[in-house]
Amino acid sequence: MTTPVCLVIGAGAGIGGTVGQRFAKEGYHSVLCRRSDQEGLDRLVGSIHEAGGAATGFLLNAVEENAIEDRVAAVEGEIGPIEVAVYNLGAQIGDRPLADTSYKAFELGWRMATFGLFRLASSLFPRMEERGHGSLLVTSATAAVRGNAGQHSHAAAMGGRRMLCQSLNAQFGPKGIHVAHILVDGAVDAPDTLGKMLGPEQFQALRETRGMEHDGLMLPERIADTYLHLANQHRSTWTHEIDLRSFTDRPWWNH
Amino acid sequence: MTTPVCLVIGAGAGIGGTVGQRFAKEGYHSVLCRRSDQEGLDRLVGSIHEAGGAATGFLLNAVEENAIEDRVAAVEGEIGPIEVAVYNLGAQIGDRPLADTSYKAFELGWRMATFGLFRLASSLFPRMEERGHGSLLVTSATAAVRGNAGQHSHAAAMGGRRMLCQSLNAQFGPKGIHVAHILVDGAVDAPDTLGKMLGPEQFQALRETRGMEHDGLMLPERIADTYLHLANQHRSTWTHEIDLRSFTDRPWWNH
Amino acid sequence: MTTPVCLVIGAGAGIGGTVGQRFAKEGYHSVLCRRSDQEGLDRLVGSIHEAGGAATGFLLNAVEENAIEDRVAAVEGEIGPIEVAVYNLGAQIGDRPLADTSYKAFELGWRMATFGLFRLASSLFPRMEERGHGSLLVTSATAAVRGNAGQHSHAAAMGGRRMLCQSLNAQFGPKGIHVAHILVDGAVDAPDTLGKMLGPEQFQALRETRGMEHDGLMLPERIADTYLHLANQHRSTWTHEIDLRSFTDRPWWNH
Amino acid sequence: MTTPVCLVIGAGAGIGGTVGQRFAKEGYHSVLCRRSDQEGLDRLVGSIHEAGGAATGFLLNAVEENAIEDRVAAVEGEIGPIEVAVYNLGAQIGDRPLADTSYKAFELGWRMATFGLFRLASSLFPRMEERGHGSLLVTSATAAVRGNAGQHSHAAAMGGRRMLCQSLNAQFGPKGIHVAHILVDGAVDAPDTLGKMLGPEQFQALRETRGMEHDGLMLPERIADTYLHLANQHRSTWTHEIDLRSFTDRPWWNH
Secondary structure, eight states: OOOOEEEEOOOSSSSHHHHHHHHTTOOOOOOOOOOOOOOHHHHHHHHHTTTTOOOEEOOOOOOOOHHHHHHHHHHHTTTTTEEEEOOOOOOOOOOOOOGGGGGHHHHHHHHIIIHHHHHHHHHHHHHHHTTTEEEEEEEEEETTTTOOOOOOOHHHHHHHHHHHHHHHHHHHHHHTEEEEEEEEOOOOOOOOIIIIHHOHHHHHHHIIIIIIIOOBBHHHHHHHHHHHHHHOOOOOOOEEEHHHHEEESSTTTOO | OOOOOOEEEEETTTHHHHHHHHHHTTTTTEEEESSHHHHHHEEEEEEHHHTEEEEEEOOTTTSSTTHHHHHHHHHHHHHHOEEEEEEEEOOOOOOOGGOOOOOHHHHHHIIIIIHHHHHHHHHHHHHHHHTOOOOEEEEGGGTTTTTTTOOOHHHHHHHHHHHHHHHHHHHGGTEEEEEHHHEEEEOOOIIIIHHEEEEEHHHHHIIIIIIIIIIIOOOHHHHHHHHHHHHHTTTTOSEEEEEEOOSSSSOTTOO | OOOOEEEEEEEOHHHHHHHHHHHHTTOOOEEEEEEEEEEHHHHHHHHHHHTTTTTEEEOTTTTTTTTHHHHHHHHEEEEEEEEEEHHHHHHHHOOOGGOOHHHHHHHHHIIIIIIIIHHHHHHHHHHHHHHOOOEEEEEEGGGGOOOTTTTTTHHHHHHHHHHHHHHHHHHGGTEEEEEEEEOOOOBBBOIIIIIIIHHHHHHHHHHHIIIIIOOOOBOOOHHHHHHHHHOOOTTTTSSEEEEEEEETTTOOOOO | OOOOOOEESOOTTTTTHHHHHHHHHOOOOEEEEESSOOOHHHHHHHHHHHHOOOOEEEOOTTTTTTHHHHHHHHHHHHTTTTEEEEEOOOOOOOOOOOOOOOHHHHHHHHHHIHHHHHHHHHHHHHHHHHTEEEEEEEEEEGGGOOOTTTTHHHHHHHHHHHHHHHHHHHGGGGGEEEEEEEEOOOOOOOOIIIHHHHHHOOOHHHHHIIIIIIIBBHHHHHHEEEEHHHOOOOTTTTTEEEEBTTTTSSSSTTO
């Protein structure tokens, strides 16, 4: 039997890479794509191999013409059928007033957060539809449900992403393709930055105490639990919209 | 060590009873409460015992004064700490135009769907807060997010339920109590009715074919997967609002 | 021709009374109901008479059995057909943690914010339906769309109110009855309290400067502009949900 | 004193042109921009002149580089300060499954519905901010709040538009700039097409009977009432989100 593939677009050291590791542990061949940092990518792929899992990594600039489409085709042809796709590209450019939000930045936000997802679905869904099953897990942000000062680019891009997810689901849900819009409504623990500075033990200690007790950083490993659960949901009982936040974080709708 | 208790208010043969069975399988002592049908309740408790799990059943009329409060106190005193509570009382009374919706029916809807939840939280949350952890899983309905003709009572009651969940979460999330509002947006497979008519084999066959292929009835066993996942979410990564529907069902926001 | 009646439930010196004055100015007979303060009520009715308008005032405890129903019947029998009803009863009881929110307070919130509206619609809509037209303008609050710590009672009651409005509209819109849910998302200028302390001139000066420039208190006269506009909307172009806030206020969905 | 300008981007014979006529009647100089049909544009401008109003028309392809920016600058320099801007460009391309939604169509939808609005705000808001006042009325569609099968391009573009409106409002509301997102949730009466076929009298008769009694077409003149009301709202009482539909139309949230 062919190993099912989990394709991650945006596989850095946060949610994307961790989800890739988790699916590999469950028997998927994880195909990890990120824009830069070959070394980090190799380390991620290596960590999966060491754990006995299957993984392949590619540098991929998602906004480049045909980059997503060609990768989908190559993975399907050379590695196996993509059973789960994780679209994990963010488009947060920090708080920028309108005057500091260039046309180029606004367009790039759309290319990464909205158009890239459309391109992924356009190239992948015909294959999934033919097979009669498949999942698309879309990492999303609070900006998908509310605008904010300084979020002109991010909110427009993420709002488009959410509505696109609803449209994709409307057409493809009945064909057996599960589209889940996952609203990550809080700060995610980032081992690549803070973790490297402190070293693994001290970093873990910090996360267990300050992180979990006080700051409530969202742990990517635990986020991956939910991604896996969503991919495993029976088709009689699918989730399309879900939110995630730390117990210490105020949901976006609260003051 | 004390066995953690999963208290289910509204433990019929659909979501409530099945969730109770599932948590018992995971090592919880399931305390199952339903308004009537002692025989059905005994059968449910018996099925858990046969599977090697712990369960106790009580008939409970949730709208009766002190019924919920006394049950919470008795369970905590005699069985163990309630780690997970599942509030699964519906208030659907069918499509009724305004003229056919009596004041009594409207008030009863509120007593079951909104006030009962408030009473459960009022009696249970101080205990959970002292312990620093606990989960409240609230089954909800599409009517919580949109009204409809004939749904005057149901929608008002469920809309109140959802806003109450958000308020409870705002106060108690940071105390370690996880409140999840689970929007069940579709028809649930009901073994107690259809299942009894057909017998187990024929019913299962129906569910595997017509149900899953065409009608897309939501299977309570699979719904229970998600309830369990929510209860197990790490507190750095909690879901507060989630929807569930069959792949063949149109989400409520679509035409 | 009969003078059309504008019935205001909750006609204090803020939105309710001001809306009553405004509709009287437009030729309606304003029937103003409030729970207490006969003197304030007389002053309000008197101000309308002085301006050449028609108005009648009644003390009315909306949570009393039959109080709303009897008033509707009496007004329709003795004054004229209710063309516009304004439901302006709030249920804000201040920030109260769960432990300080009594069952009685929670129920009272529902009786005022949700059940009272249901009773008004039950007694009024059959008459409007027979006439083929009518408007129900419902003052609502931010709590109708998001819960918050300390808002257990208010949010549950207002969430129910909003879903009830959607249900009423679904049944009665096609019958020519316009239901508008007006989300007042900010602090309203309160002449009855602050105004009395300062005297009219100083109070107006305050509102023109500090109020409008800085604090952005919502002016009831301007809120009444929008209520009137909604009542006048042509039935080919009705608004069902609208929000209102000061330019200096952050909408509820923002941080 | 300078005549205030009302700039309409998307001034066809439906909402845009009618809103332009209405604002001209109220004393604004209406600047009407549409992509094509010089004759229709001249007729619209002529009708305003005949009614004693001020208007100027321009053909403008909003997706062309600098088209919006240059028009804003020219109008401000040659006609007067833009007090009200109406962004009325749609991006509906009909129901198209994913396979029939080209990358070009998807991008064009974004350029018209999302990016064009961003460009308008970028060029206009610094001027309005300096003056301390101004309004941006944004025509929007149901697709801004829910996706649907065949609406991949439209929903993504309109979802982005709504979130952009919220972001713009968050930054510019406190500066005195009113951004209103107007969700037109129904079919609009289209005099340019149906009206031309039937002639004015027969068309009006149709609208009075079949249209208003049965089909409930939304009348642009009445929609313009609400646009005008929004532009006139006092800044202590602004609406940011409003919906509009015919009394016979089901709101989007209903079945």
